[in-house]
Amino acid sequence: MANQTSDLKPVLVWLRRDLRLADNPALHTAVESGKPLILLYIKETNAARETGGASGVWLHHSLTALSKDIELKGGCLVLRSGEAAEILDDIIEQTGADEIHWNRRYEGWARDVDAAIKTDLKNRGIKVESHKANLLIEPWEVETKTGGFYKVFTPFWRAAKSVFTVDEPLSAPEEIKPFAGDLDSDDLADWGLLPTDPDWGSKMMALHSPGEAGAADRLASFLDGPVEDYAEQRDRPDDENGTSRLSPHLAFGEISPRQIWTATKNNYYVSDKFLTEIGWREFSYTLLFYNPQLASENYKSDFDKFEWASDEAKVEAWRHGQTGYPFVDAGMRELWQTGWQHNRVRMVCASFLIKHLLTDWRVGEAWYWDTLLEADPASNAASWQWVAGSGADASPYFRIFNPFSQGEKFDKNGDYVRKYLPELKNLPNKYLNQPWTAPAEVLAKAGVKLGETYPKPVVDHKAARERALAAYKESRA
The missing domain is CATH 1.25.40.80 (Serine Threonine Protein Phosphatase 5, Tetratricopeptide repeat)
Incomplete structure (x- = not known):
């Protein structure tokens, strides 16, 4: 294979967070070369952060769909797991490829990996081009x-x-000319991206089309x-x-x-x-x-001295939608069940964890990284720091979302809360977002037993708000 004539040497396209054929500059440029193509996706074992559970499910189905789309164009998708530099070297040695294209990524660790690989390959006479795509x-x-x-x-x-x-988006290639040689490819199932015991991924994917x-x-x-x-x-x-x-x-x-x-x-x-x-x-x-450490370090360093007062039991209640605040609980259950969460609810749930429970924003960012299907490395971290007040252009420290008035304002008929909290479905709207204020006879008629069928609030809103304001003011003094 490596002794092929120069004009038949294959072009390697390294796919990352660009799992599409249309408007894919790296792929488009490679196709324009007229040479055979090797389309590669690497599950990088030296990534700074492992793929979250929910986003792993999406990745599995996205790669499955992409592989089928590539096959319909005449090509095939090669899957490999390991360190990118080693895998690229192996494929280059095996195929004689002397040109590689990828679309740029922006996480610090990924940029370091890409820069090192580009320098090494260029020094060895291999053409390397990165492209703006995402x-x-x-x-x-x-x-x-x-x-x-x-x-x-x-x-x-x-x-x-x-x-x-x-500019106008690039069209998908009409044909992908495949590399004629044999290349080993991992079985996607062996990557273990799909949960099996229990299989919560199937239920989640019923709501989406990766x-x-x-x-x-x-x-x-x-x-x-x-x-x-x-x-x-x-x-x-x-x-x-x-x-x-x-x-x-x-x-x-x-x-x-x-x-x-x-x-x-x-x-x-x-x-x-x-x-x-x-x-x-x-x-x-x-x-x-x-700010490469956006997900792990306060953007504003003066927040480093903030004294958090985390209570693991209350954090667990938040994670699983058992805080006693229906709008927050509905949001956390939506996230757990579907891998997605409405943006308004994201802000309210994040505010509740950080300010009502006085919990470090990184705890929430990590939970969303694992449970969100998208788990975007930039938006997830930036948004959590925005709510915490520690980020750029952050929400002011004294902005604390009221967890029941938000529900009353944006879920006026209670449809959202009732969908994810069926144990409260018979409560009148008047009490739906504050069930602890309902008279005993109303709770009884609705079949709600606070502390049994639905939890009592893990914190008092007014007291939690005042504690958060005091803590934030103390940290700014």
């Missing part, structure tokens, strides 16, 4: 007047929109009406069509922000709020790029 604008392309990066979202997004131009086609269908459905009411409906968790639910597809690169932008821009006046959410994702990646 952001509208690179983190270094938007600078303040003093040459730094923006630390507040609104001026960042204003500046970004004035700088970037969004893969490029699923992403396209999700976007089309959203643009076919719901986007027009997005600004008003996006805060209502009881409206299943109020948000796009594209986040897992974006996180795994089954759809690009450029595809979303292009499909949505003609609807600008009714979807500007939606495109701003794409902007927050871009901002989060800028923060991650310049």
Whole structure:
């Protein structure tokens, strides 16, 4: 194989969080070469952080879908597990490949891996190209007047929109010319991404369609009406069509922000709020790029002296939707059951853990990393730090979401709470978000026994709020 003539040497495409054929610059450039292709996905064993449980389930199904899509184009997807540098070397030695393409990633550890591999391969005469594929604008392309990066979202997004131009998305290749030689490929099932005992993944996936086609269908459905009411409906968790639910597809690169932008821009006046959410994702990646430890260290170092008062029993109650605050509990059960959580509810649940329970934001970030299907390395960390007050452009420390008034405001009919907390389904709306205030006869008629069928509040709202404000003020003194 290695003695093939130069013009037949294969081109290697290393796929990562870009599991799509359309608008994939690395793949597109490789196809344009006219050479045989090797499409490779590596489960990197030296990654700084293991894939979370829920996102592993999504990854399994996304790779399955991608493999089928590649086969329909005439190619095949090679799967390998190990350290990327060693695997790439092995394939290059086995096939004689002298060209490799990948799309850029932005986590600190990943950038270090990519830089080392690129330097080594180039020194050995192998062509290496990295491409912009998963952001509208690179983190270094938007600078303040003093040459730094923006630390507040609104001026960042204003500046970004004035700088970037969004080209038309690239079409999927009509054909993928495969490398003719034999290459070993792992059996995806052997990666153990799917839970078996119990099999909670199957139930979760019944609500989602991983893969490029699923992403396209999700976007089309959203643009076919719901986007027009997005600004008003996006805060209502009881409206299943109020948000796009594209986040897992974006996180795994089954759809690009450029595809979303292009499909949505003609609807600008009714979807500007939606495109701003794409902007927050871009901002989060800028923060991650310049702060590689965003998921493990306070962005604002003065938070390092904050004294947390974690109570593991109460944290466990939060994790499993047993806090006694229905809107919070419904959100945590939605996350556990579906691997997804409504954005308004995310803020309320995060605020409750950090401020009502005075628990380090990293505890929550780690739980969401494991239970969210998307588990985006930038958005997850940036959003948790935003709620905590320790991040860039953070929510003010004195902003503490009221866990029952939020439910009363955004789940007015109680449909969301009743869906995930069926034990409260017979409670009147008046008491649904504060069942501890219901008269005994109302609770009895609804079949609710506080402390038995549904927990009593793990903390008193007023007392918890005052404790949090005092702790935050003390840390700022």
